[in-house]
Amino acid sequence: MPAIARVQPLTRTRAVRGPFDYRIDPAQEPIGVGSVLRIPFGGRRTLGVVVALAAESEVPAERLAVPEEVLDASLPPDLVGLAEWMAREYCSTEARALSLVLAPGTAEGVRARRVLVAELTADGAAALADPGMSLTAGQRALLTRLAEQAPAVAASLGTPALRRLERRGLVTLQSRVHGRRPVERRLGSAEAVAPPLTADQADVLAPILDALRRGGAAGEPFLLHGVTGSGKTEIYLRAVQAALQAGRTAIVLVPEIALTPQVLWRFQVRFGDVVAVLHSALGAGERHDEWLRLRDGRARVCVGPRSAIFAPLPDLGLIIVDEEHESSYKHEGDPRYDARSVASERARRSGAVLVAGSATPRPESIHTMLRLRLPRRVDHRPMPHVEVLDMRGAREPLHPDTRMALADLRRAGGKAIVLLNRRGWSNFLSCRSCGHVWLCPDCEVALVLHRQGGYMACHHCGHRERVPERCGECGSVTVARHGAGTERIEYELRQALGGDGFPVFRLDADAATLERRAGILQSFAGAPCGVLVGTQMVAKGHDFPDVTLGVVLDADQTLRFPDFRAEERTFALITQLAGRTGRGTGAGRVLVQTLAPDARAIAYATRHDSDGFVADELRRREILSYPPYATLIRIICSAVEEGPAVSAATEIARRLPPSGPTVLGPAPLFRLRGRARSQLVIKASDRAAAIVAINTAVDGVAPGVARHGVNVSVDVDPQ
Ligand code: ADP
Ligand code: ZN
């Protein structure tokens, strides 16, 4: 047994870089790479992860501290390696990366719940059979109970009595992990028996099964590009089944479980108890125990959102990324990892097959992965008809054709989904007399009116204030409301259509909890007719067979973002909403209201031409050196005052090699949460070299920057 553990303390500061040596006490639980320890560190106690073992240390043994406790939730060593890679790849620190791969709740003090269980020993069985043995009637009853059913929870039988029998060698008492399990949620129809595949499905499944047989390692990752309703989930299910049959395990990543619970349910029905879920709507204890169930091989399939990519599964054979275009795969904390990139790295390291699927895959994925096509909907149901409605010069938020289509739908008793990617009542308020605009005190953005709640809110920092009765600048009482959000559309729709028997539901981030969101979706699914209005949440992979009308309001809103992904987003949003309509027997129809009826992304979406769109998009990106033809890295320096933020950005730029990547900036960004921000954008053709250079530059300024209260955040592959 090695004498020294190299431990990475889980601290937040960039300035502290481990690992540090600790002395292993042979009397403690065994320690290995991945062990999670409670250690004395710098006069405090903290958690630490063992990243290596060594025979000796440069520090004299008597000066080395000994870990105080070895936790149950030790990490599999491959996750330690993955975290080390993640720290480098996303210009973060090992401590922060390790914190992300820990069992959920570890840092907050969640521990496995242990219970004492009792079992009969051989001597105990013999004693029971021997009538001459001196046992009280109670003791005899206890032993009989254990002979019939063991192990039993000690507390339920009386621990002191069992302890006395233990001392006589008739019973053993052991502490075991007692798992807390989340309740399953039954949703929609899902069959335990797999339906026969369509010819298209059989064609795309074959190469995936082939790769699984070869053990993954050599193959390219697969991109399952299938139109909405083409039966991609069935392919995932079959691939998981094959991985399990080969004795391996699988991770299935989904964008957000609360919004698409059907997918999870289909896996639970097909595979039963070996499926574990990891998501934030579970209790802390449940999440912790599901994690242990995966690590210890009691569960072999993990379904969950982006963090499920760190599921501690041994013998990983398959990773599925459903709806791979979803921006929720990007983590906005530090490290700013992208679960899709981590998935491909983890697949590479463990020889697993990677299958990403979408109806609107990212141009990056089309460029780098092996594409499999599902060009038709299951049963050859037609794609919905998409019409563009020109809103230039319009005064009302709803086009006359939209009103008419909704009125027809109400008469027929059907269902529709209306998407507007902006919540609240109106975008901003201004004073009609002096032009004053109500802004967030901490961010340079307008406050959005939420009429129902009676407040104005900043959608960047969450600041709230009362709705003004008069202008604070000039005292005027005439306040103008500009633009419309989902709350106003909900109101308009109620006015136009509502009343008994035709409910209007609204789904957006105002429904704060996941439970609440799932509830709204369930109500809409259960209603015989009605409208669901909301932000992009309504366009996720829901499968409501009776929705026949989809409406996108202000479709070019996403195009107005100054971002190279604006067109990709707009195309995906319209296509995904179209994907929610006409999934049952009725034909689907989609109306797209826009101020830019000729925009490329909108034109391609109306034709369901995802190939044409991507080809066009890739040409444009090649000319402009955008991903996948270059790597983008964004560095943001923020501080209370503008000066230090700009100097830090300037200093980082100065430290980057002159012959290296293209550096744009420093450029000012709007103030956020009371901090001025300065941004550098780096475009690199050599990704690895750029990441090394940036790590060096950021580490170089770290001490000075911390002194001036500047915060530096690096975002590789920003969204
Ligand atoms: P996608 O994920 O591509 O949008 P889904 O996996 O939701 O599509 O499938 C669409 C519908 O088709 C679902 O209701 C699913 O149960 C059904 N389906 C998929 N494959 C088959 C099949 N081979 N036979 C019959 N029905 C199928
Ligand atoms: Zn005013």
Ligand code: ZN
């Ligand atoms: Zn704000």
